[in-house]
Amino acid sequence: MPNNYSCPECKSKMNIGSSLVFSAKSPDNERGLIFLDTELGNYTKTTHPDFELQEGVEYKFYCPVCHFKLNKEENFNLVKVHMTDDNGKEVEINISNIIGEYCTYKIQEKKVESFGPDAKRYRNYLDVPDEYRKYL
Ligand SMILES: [Zn+2]
Numbered sequence: 454m455p456n457n458y459s460c461p462e463c464k465s466k467m468n469i470g471s472s473l474v475f476s477a478k479s480p481d482n483e484r485g486l487i488f489l490d491t492e493l494g495n496y497t498k499t500t501h502p503d504f505e506l507q508e509g510v511e512y513k514f515y516c517p518v519c520h521f522k523l524n525k526e527e528n529f530n531l532v533k534v535h536m537t538d539d540n541g542k543e544v545e546i547n548i549s550n551i552i553g554e555y556c557t558y559k560i561q562e563k564k565v566e567s568f569g570p571d572a573k574r575y576r577n578y579l580d581v582p583d584e585y586r587k588y589l
Contacts, residue, residue: 456491456493456536456537456538457536457537458536458546459535459536459537460516460518460523460535461521461533461535462516462519462521463518463519463521465516465518465519467516467517467534468491471490471491472489472490472491472499473488473534474487474489474517475489475514475515475516475532476514476515476516476517476520477512477513478512478513478515479507479510479512483504484504485501485503485504486501486504486517487500487506487514493546493559493568494557494568506552508552508553509551509554510551510552511529511550511551512550512551513550514550524550528575530549530550530551531547531548531549531550531558531575532547532550533546534546534548544560544561545559545560545561546558546559547575549571549574549575554571555570556568556569556570556571556572556575557572558579560579565579
């Protein structure tokens with residue numbers, strides 16, 4: 454059974470088939486939809502040919518249903534969604550907002566599990582207790 458993803462704001466389901474659907478915007482205001490594989494650590498992305506993703510560029514990510522901005526207020530580089538796993542547990546998933554940066558974090562209470570070749574990048578940030586994050 455695939456993982457189910459939902460918007461932290463409107464709770465709408467964001468996965469269709471084996472894709473997690475985001476609405477995204479580049480700094481040059483190019484907008485479009487991104488289909489990302491629902492499997493954690495799989496970075497296969499599909500977009501319409503008219504919406505070409507630029508490597509190394511920071512995108513804004515939005516819920517495709519309510520357009521809530523999913524980049525975290527406290528760290529723009531992390532995009533937050535909720536996921537319900539096979540056991541029905543809801544966890545927080547963070548991915549990078551930079552195209553071509555491959556890291557995923559599964560956050561459950563105080564535990565962080567990371568995936569992807571670039572996983573080290575935000576690991577230190579996420580391992581720090583909340584109250585200290587503002588000093589980073
Ligand atoms: Zn939403």
